[in-house]
Amino acid sequence: MKIMNYKLLSCLPLLSLVLLMSACEDEQYAVPTLPQELRNDVIKRTLGPNLVGLNIEFAYGIAIPKSLGKLVSAEVEASIAGAEATYLDNKSYSTNGSGQDVGVDVGSKSVNSGNKTTVTFTKDTIAATLRYFYRIPASAKGKEVSFTFSAKASNGQTVSYKMGPYKIAEMDMVLDLAVKDNDAAYISIEDMAVYGPAAAATNAAKIDLVYLYRVVPNVTFLHALVAPSAKTYLPGVTLPAGVSKSAKINKVWALRDFHLARLQYGIYIDDVDFQQLDLSGSPDFAINLKAESGAWVETADGKYRAYIYVNSIDNTTKSAKISIKRYTMK
Amino acid sequence: MVKYIKLMSTLFFTLALVACNEEFPIDEDGLLITTRTQCYVSNFEMLGSDFQTVRTKAAVIDTVAQTVNVEVAYGTDLKNLYPQFSLVTDAKLDPKITGKVDFSDLANPKKYTVVSGNRKIKKEYTLNVTVQKL
Structure with a gap:
């Protein structure tokens, strides 16, 4: 019994050393490298069932590194054309210290053409988050609708993001x-x-x-x-x-x-x-x-x-x- | 060392035996049967289909006559009511209330049996529902 204890004890310093060494091998933090391209992302802002006459709201974020150019246009294509009140906001929003959303004009008012809604940027913009309000038309009742968000940059790059499908309620x-x-x-x-x-x-x-x-x-x-x-x-x-x-x-x-x-x-x-x-x-x-x-x-x-x-x-x-x-x- | 091990195992064995011999009787519902002999309804509530009370005043519980008299508001939907009995500690109710109960047959009041904690005493309560008059 005693011999075994002694053997175990003698192993301990070695074990500790190994542990200590491996623990010290921490990976160095590196600042992530910014992908040199036009990028985008979308979140859906409305919750609950989608009823005819109500909006489905999204926030569409787009950005490009300054060295590559600026944003030219943003577009949303719905699988079913939205009602007349559908629009893509021409303001980019940020939240101020009081929690209020503050909008800054970045482009011309959106234009609806068939299933597409487009905003053309008029200011030198490299990053923007535009809100998209899809007014659910009566023709979409009981159907599924999906969206393709896309953006164009001055260097010719394009990018897109698909959302959906979302079921439109029968109610x-x-x-x-x-x-x-x-x-x-x-x-x-x-x-x-x-x-x-x-x-x-x-x-x-x-x-x-x-x-x-x-x-x-x-x-x-x-x-x-x-x-x-x-x-x-x-x-x-x-x-x-x-x-x-x-x-x-x-x-x-x-x-x-x-x-x-x-x-x-x-x-x-x-x-x-x-x-x-x-x-x-x-x-x-x-x-x-x-x-x-x-x-x-x-x-x-x-x-x-x-x-x-x-x-x-x-x-x-x-x-x-x-x-x-x-x-x-x- | 061996001595200790022997002692320890004897101790554990004894403990295990004692633990197994302890009796905690349970009834057919998996509820503990206790020594309590009290057997009565302590409070009564009646909820409508919207889970709001439909009583017009506190229910009258007579533990001697074994009756619960409750008056419900005018316009109460008698077919969809949720009665709620509060019983003395360890007692249980038979039949169990599992959902909506139809009280529309006012002439034949429903009967519920309270079973005491030791499950040996049973008292049948009559639930008399009356509707508030115009």
Whole structure:
């Protein structure tokens, strides 16, 4: 036992020396060499599902070493031409000490031509980050769209970067519909619109819900969304001729979709939420709706599923502001 | 040295035997069966489909009559409710509540059995739901 211990001990200094030597062989830091070429990079700035009418935003960074020349143009080609509001910002942004984005003009206003959006640089620029806003057109609904970002330098070099594909949602969205008790109270999910009594009579087959505000003693009724079929919960409402459809409604609390609520909550309702929604056994009324609450709705024929978000309520004017995301079932 | 090794192994063996002999009985749900004999509902809550309370006031729990009386707000969707029982320490509920419960049949109140910590005492509570009147 003792002999073994001694042998081990004698090995230790040697082992330490080897360790010490290898530990000292640190690699020298070297400043990375700048590739002598035009370079680019892209990040996507928007989150959540891509809805028709909304923007997909990117930041496109391009740079070339000063010795090689300057930037001439930047271009984005979308696989599906964007809506008219699509543009490539002609400003290069940087963030100041207060966290504000400050833009500096670097080129002429972007020009849309077919699927392409181009900015031509007018200032001597060797590095820029341009923002690209792709307004999703109705023609892209349910399809996939991808983007090719490219840039040209004065020395003839070109560079490009592919992004995508991105799925464009099937959902439709409408924001800030004003509903008012006994007035603009008839909601059509099919039309994604609100009608007054006269218009509701002419569109009777399309009316899915009635908005009403009631103060009932001893009971909390207040703001309600009720299907015309649930007469018990429509006190004092005279339905226009022919308005009699049913619907399934499920009250939800604290589901503040980012697109509908436009608040700080990063929650997004996507196509898949509607596909997996199960409203069997849900009632045809929802009373006591509060601001920032909502309700899942399925039309009587099962053709549409929707989420109605209550943006705001007003007890004195007996009105509310609602926003709707709707999905057409296949 | 050998002496020590022998001593140590004897000690470990004894320890292992003791550890194996200790009994921690568990029931069919993998829950510890304890010595507690208390068996009652201590609190009750009822949530709607939006996970907000639908009670109009605190539920009345009668541990002698073994009833829980709860009044829910006018316009409550009775088919999609989530009852929540708070029980005395170590007790459990049968049947288990695993999701939405349909309370629309008000004439036939649902019954839930509280099982004590020692799993020997069972008390059946009747959950009476009433809807707030207009």
